Amino acid sequence: MSEHFLSVRDAIIERRSIKKFNGQPVDREQLLTIIDDAVWAPNHGNREPWRLVVACGKELFALHDLLRDLTIPKWQELSSEDLTKQMTKFTLPGGYAFVIVPEDARQKERLEDFAAASTFIQNMQLLAWDKGIGSCWKTPGFLDNPKFREALKVQPGERVIAMLQVGYFDDIPKAKERKTSAEIVTIFGE
Numbered sequence: 523m524s525e526h527f528l529s530v531r532d533a534i535i536e537r538r539s540i541k542k543f544n545g546q547p548v549d550r551e552q553l554l555t556i557i558d559d560a561v562w563a564p565n566h567g568n569r570e571p572w573r574l575v576v577a578c579g580k581e582l583f584a585l586h587d588l589l590r591d592l593t594i595p596k597w598q599e600l601s602s603e604d605l606t607k608q609m610t611k612f613t614l615p616g617g618y619a620f621v622i623v624p625e626d627a628r629q630k631e632r633l634e635d636f637a638a639a640s641t642f643i644q645n646m647q648l649l650a651w652d653k654g655i656g657s658c659w660k661t662p663g664f665l666d667n668p669k670f671r672e673a674l675k676v677q678p679g680e681r682v683i684a685m686l687q688v689g690y691f692d693d694i695p696k697a698k699e700r701k702t703s704a705e706i707v708t709i710f711g712e
Contacts, residue, residue: 533648538697540656541611543689548578548616548655553688556653557619560645565638566631571623572639575674578617578688586612588673592664616655616689619646620665620674625681636683643684656691659684 528536553576565571577585589612590597590605597605606613623639626632647657664670665682676682 528652537651538695539658540691543614544692545614546616546690548688550578556649559649560642563642563645566634571635572642573622575620615687619686620682621684622680622682655688657688659686
């Protein structure tokens with residue numbers, strides 16, 4: 523398999539959030555390599571304010587069970603077909619990375635840490651895209667659920683800020699228009 527490398531500009535412009543994965547698993551070593559490279563994100567004071575809980579491989583089954591229990595009310599009453607249909611949003615990604623940051627009591631540091639972790643997540647998305655792996659950064663409400671936090675071993679003073687689904691896909695979504703500099707920039711003094 524030959525590797526295709528994108529320019530930084532191409533990676534930024536061409537990357538899409540993938541919501542329809544094809545179920546192909548993501549190799550753990552490849553995901554860990556992406557994480558090893560993503561840590562070069564800029565971060566204040568070189569604090570590297572992130573840690574991750576990753577699931578790809580056999581542990582996905584236990585994660586699917588947890589997600590089912592937390593997100594599908596009365597799932598036991600559904601037919602197997604209906605349950606499978608509702609679970610596809612969780613079962614088709616080939617892997618997951620949950621990003622956890624400290625919740626510093628100092629507002630400035632807390633905001634810096636969140637911003638740094640956000641650049642780390644963007645790095646992961648761009649690096650994955652360069653390898654033909656799609657991703658979607660999600661922030662569902664269950665990230666704060668005590669049962670979910672316990673399952674991920676999230677400590678007091680920490681917060682799960684992202685569920686990054688990763689995986690392979692068959693179709694690339696169309697690009698949505700973005701604002702231009704003319705729409706978002708004010709020249710100082712004008």
